[in-house]
Amino acid sequence: MLILATLARGSAHGYALAEALRATSGGEFDVPEGSLYPALHRLERSGAVASEWVHDGRRRRVYAITADGATQLARETRAWRRFADGVASTLAAGAIRPAVGQGV
Template sequence: MSIKKPDLLQGTLDLLVLKTLAQGPHHGYGIAQKILLSSRQIIDVQQGSLYPALHRLERKGLVKSEWRESDAGRMARVYSLTRTGHKHLASEIEQWSRYAAAINWVLEG
């Protein structure tokens, strides 16, 4: 993690994963890479955080998965957003925006 406060990830990991999957199906490893890339190397999601998150999201019905062959010709579990997941993502984004705005108001004093 390029950032020293891992706690900041808490509550935003689902958002990051859902947003990444909204741009198309990915396997776990690829999701982590994409987040790292699109966050400009700042957010490096650890595997021990990512896989439990994916399983949690799948239990909640926000993502679904299937085994497929990856680009490299290897088996990988590919995750994609469900319709519920899409709706949920919209609400997560809204909550994040509200919360980030609230923090900034406090910081402005």
């Protein structure tokens, strides 16, 4: 989902994508190449991402989100928001009524 969200802002080669993930997350997502490229390849095989070789002084593979990828991103974002809302609600309810002396 995070890769698709980053590519939704514009196509990028792998290193630029990793840098964008790091920057937009405030350093929380420092994705190693050993994880990033296999994920990109899986997304490409599923049709969520397309790639092409470009030559801009260096030969680089540039990745872009597809229409199917945008649909997937919207679906996963909705699911994530429902999940995050559920977590937030559960944490808020626990903060209001702490379970004194009871195991959880």
